[in-house]
Amino acid sequence: MTLGILVVDDEPDIEDLFRQRFRAELRSGQVAFHFAASAEQALEALDVGLTPETFLVLSDINMPGMSGLDLLQRLRAQTPEVPVIMVTAYGDIENRRRALDNGATNLVTKPVDFTELKKLVNSIIADKQAA
Amino acid sequence: MNAPDHSGEHLLDGTIDPPVTVEGTLDSARLYRDQVMSIMPGLLVHRGEDILHCNEGLAHLLGYLAPDDVLVLPSVMRLVPDDALFSERQAYDQCLSGLTRADVRRTKRRRADNSVQWFDQVLEPIDWGGKPAVMEMLAQVRPHIGFTELPHQWQRLQAAIDAMPNGVLMLDREGRMEGLNSELLRLWDYPPGLFPPGTPMDVMLRYNHQRGDYGDCTEDDKISEIRKLFQVKGVINSERRVPSGRVLDIRTAPRADGGIVVTHVDITERKRIEDELREAKERAESILEELRDTQQQLIVQEKMASLGQLTAGIAHELKNPLNFVNNFAELTSELLDELLSLLGPLDNRLDQDAQAEAKDLVSSLHSNLRKIADHGRRADNIVKSMLAHSRGGGGEWQRTDVNPLVEEALALAYHAVRAQDREFNTSFIRHYDPNVGEVKIVPPDISRVLVNLFTNSFYAVRKRQQAEADPNYHPTLTIATSDCGDKIEIRVRDNGVGMSQAVIAKLFTPFFTTKPTGEGTGLGLSLSYDIVVHQHRGRFDVASVENDHAEFTITLPRAIPAVSLGERRKP
Numbered sequence: 001m002t003l004g005i006l007v008v009d010d011e012p013d014i015e016d017l018f019r020q021r022f023r024a025e026l027r028s029g030q031v032a033f034h035f036a037a038s039a040e041q042a043l044e045a046l047d048v049g050l051t052p053e054t055f056l057v058l059s060d061i062n063m064p065g066m067s068g069l070d071l072l073q074r075l076r077a078q079t080p081e082v083p084v085i086m087v088t089a090y091g092d093i094e095n096r097r098r099a100l101d102n103g104a105t106n107l108v109t110k111p112v113d114f115t116e117l118k119k120l121v122n123s124i125i126a127d128k129q130a131a
Numbered sequence: 132m133n134a135p136d137h138s139g140e141h142l143l144d145g146t147i148d149p150p151v152t153v154e155g156t157l158d159s160a161r162l163y164r165d166q167v168m169s170i171m172p173g174l175l176v177h178r179g180e181d182i183l184h185c186n187e188g189l190a191h192l193l194g195y196l197a198p199d200d201v202l203v204l205p206s207v208m209r210l211v212p213d214d215a216l217f218s219e220r221q222a223y224d225q226c227l228s229g230l231t232r233a234d235v236r237r238t239k240r241r242r243a244d245n246s247v248q249w250f251d252q253v254l255e256p257i258d259w260g261g262k263p264a265v266m267e268m269l270a271q272v273r274p275h276i277g278f279t280e281l282p283h284q285w286q287r288l289q290a291a292i293d294a295m296p297n298g299v300l301m302l303d304r305e306g307r308m309e310g311l312n313s314e315l316l317r318l319w320d321y322p323p324g325l326f327p328p329g330t331p332m333d334v335m336l337r338y339n340h341q342r343g344d345y346g347d348c349t350e351d352d353k354i355s356e357i358r359k360l361f362q363v364k365g366v367i368n369s370e371r372r373v374p375s376g377r378v379l380d381i382r383t384a385p386r387a388d389g390g391i392v393v394t395h396v397d398i399t400e401r402k403r404i405e406d407e408l409r410e411a412k413e414r415a416e417s418i419l420e421e422l423r424d425t426q427q428q429l430i431v432q433e434k435m436a437s438l439g440q441l442t443a444g445i446a447h448e449l450k451n452p453l454n455f456v457n458n459f460a461e462l463t464s465e466l467l468d469e470l471l472s473l474l475g476p477l478d479n480r481l482d483q484d485a486q487a488e489a490k491d492l493v494s495s496l497h498s499n500l501r502k503i504a505d506h507g508r509r510a511d512n513i514v515k516s517m518l519a520h521s522r523g524g525g526g527e528w529q530r531t532d533v534n535p536l537v538e539e540a541l542a543l544a545y546h547a548v549r550a551q552d553r554e555f556n557t558s559f560i561r562h563y564d565p566n567v568g569e570v571k572i573v574p575p576d577i578s579r580v581l582v583n584l585f586t587n588s589f590y591a592v593r594k595r596q597q598a599e600a601d602p603n604y605h606p607t608l609t610i611a612t613s614d615c616g617d618k619i620e621i622r623v624r625d626n627g628v629g630m631s632q633a634v635i636a637k638l639f640t641p642f643f644t645t646k647p648t649g650e651g652t653g654l655g656l657s658l659s660y661d662i663v664v665h666q667h668r669g670r671f672d673v674a675s676v677e678n679d680h681a682e683f684t685i686t687l688p689r690a691i692p693a694v695s696l697g698e699r700r701k702p
Contacts, residue, residue: 013455020462089450111454111511 003125004052006034008042008059008071009087021114031121039066043074056124057084058108061095069098076103083124087112173250173269176259178227180206183259192250192269194243210240212247214296217399218317218375226254226265237316237323240269249293249313251323272313272323285310297394298379304389306332306361318395320375332358344374361391370398378402442641446517453514457507464500467493516654531574533619534563534612540578541610544585548593557592557606566614570689572667577687580659584623584683587655590646591627591681598628617689618669624682630675638673667691 007018015035025031034050036042039059043066046054057075061068068086075084083105088095096107105124108117173189175182185201193210195201204210211219215238222236233255239247250269257266272293289310292299298315302308308330316323319339326335336354339345345353360369361383369381380396471493478486541559548555585608592606609624630638630645637643639660644653663669668691675681 011451011455017455017458017462020466021458089447110450111457114458 002029002052003031003055003128004034004050005031005121006036006042006045006050006054006057008036008039008057008063008068010037010060010063012037022118025118030125038063039068039071042071046075046079054082055128056121057082058087059084060087061092061099062089069095069102072099072102072104085120169271172253175201175207175210175267175269176257176264177207177223177267178259178262178264180208182207183264189269192271193240194246200243212239212241214397214400215239215317218320218377221375222254223265226256227263229256229263235322235324236320237272237313239313239317297396300393300395302332302361302391302393306358308332308335309390315395318377318379318397319373332361342374361393442517446514449510449514453507453510457504457511460500460503460507464497464504467496467500513652513654516652516658528571528573530569530571531577532569533567533572533621534565536574536578537563537581537610537612537621540581541585543578544582544589547582548586548589552593555589555593557589557608560607560609562609562611562613564611564613567612567619568614570619570687571691572687573662576662576666580662580685581621581623583655583659588623588625588627588681591629592625593627595626595628595678615686618686619689621685621687622682623684624680626680629677629679629681630673631677635673635675639671663687 018033022031032052036045059068059071072084085106085108086099086104087108087110089110099107106120168188168191171188173192174186175189176184182202182204185198187198190198190201208216233253236252238252239249242248249272251272253268255266257264292312295312298318299312300315301310308326309328333354336357340350340353370378371381372378377397377399380398382394384392386392588608596604596606607626611622613620634645639657641657642653644651660671663671663685667687670686672684
């Protein structure tokens, strides 16, 4: 089964970065990525429905327009079963706290350590499949 | 009915015609009564402000109709003229506490009609209703025995100088006293009758000396010094503080016949007001100075805050692109490896030269990617330092024992350097002053400053050791703390490579470093300076001789003015 991961970030190069970092998993068909350049786009895409179905959302916090924290709140209300991982800036204690308060499944600190992120994604996949 | 004339003299001289009528005898009896009343001393008992008792004599002496008119006065001080309030209050207090013996004083009192009159006075501590009180007896001023024989002119002169508001002393050409007035007796606290006319001036000076007016100096020295003052022709002004606490302005005016008139003006009150004004002025000036300082500090703080914001802004903006650089460099390296393993089987299709060239290109590519990654990490470290610089430690102000903090930072820095270089060794000389005790600081920030200084010192001694390769060179770090009253000092001295004046001048500039590129960010001392000077309102001093030593001194105030509890600049 291919798992859909929605990555929300206003940096367009994020797409290349994720595709290359997860190239092995992509090639083997374990995961598929969807990308949204803003929180608004992410909500739109989720409304329309993505294939494969979104299994995990990974979102930056600081974005123009709707912030990652607002997106998190909306997602918690709309799709409580989808885990959300927030990407926070180095040392930004305030946003870390707010992200956890708002129900983020987990936090990843910038610069993203992809080895750690892969482990995290794998553990979430394992949890989901066990359920 | 008018109060009897205070002089009372015509009543006492016995020149009353014998009465011929009953009214006449009654008048005579009244006169006799008045006569007796006038020679009876006035008696007043008081405690604090309260008048407890007043006899008829006193009421009459002061021109009141009856004792009740005195008893209803709100305060006993109502009977004292304004310019004598200070000395009378002092005299009453001393009497009430039992310090005074019953001595005759010359004093002045305010009468019912607000006129002022001189009296001779005896104060005595008494028991009144089980509690101590002051008994005050007032009597008409008696002409001095010496003066009664003087011609009428003299008596009129005496009355005239007694009416003057200043103390007056008249000396003849031989320095004998010719006359003095009541105000002089009062100002100097001389009992009346002490210096009859003809008394040599020296006697008065010796009397002053004996009661301690001149302190410990030798009697003869002081007397000849004062005598010399009198010999100077012309007006001499001199301000003197007399034992009672009064300040007198003493002026000497020579007379044509060689005698001298000395006037004494009580300027205690004026001095007090002058002192108060001066103090108020000084206070205002010091507040103004403090305000200026605060303003200056605020300007600096504001500047530093905007610099901090700028730094943080730059760091934030650089962080994301830098992440991409680092990530893609790493990924590219991985992709290159994967590409090579894919192309591996194709290698034998190339000829020898082409294969060698391909190998060379691949190794250059690898090395370039490594360099991109290395420099990217370097830039990343700088960005992190910049963020730490601008963010502030977030630590709180705490009373902290300084010596253990210094020792802890030293251990931390030493472990860090030993982790990098097992060979490294240095000796420590510690001078911790136990009086330094606790100081209110932000502990993690000061600790950071210290670790920074120690790390720099280790670097400096290591560099010298490597450069000189002299077996007799012993790296030494001296760490001293000292208590300087309202400040404390922390000194860190090393015998490392030291610094030139040019380096010292740029030492605290952000990004200035003497370490090889890549080893230092150049933010350590700039941050330390910020912490010590701006946040803690301290001082940061540097002294160094190249290839001999470097010494850093941090001075921290024990108390930071409340208006300016320092803050690190925050974005």
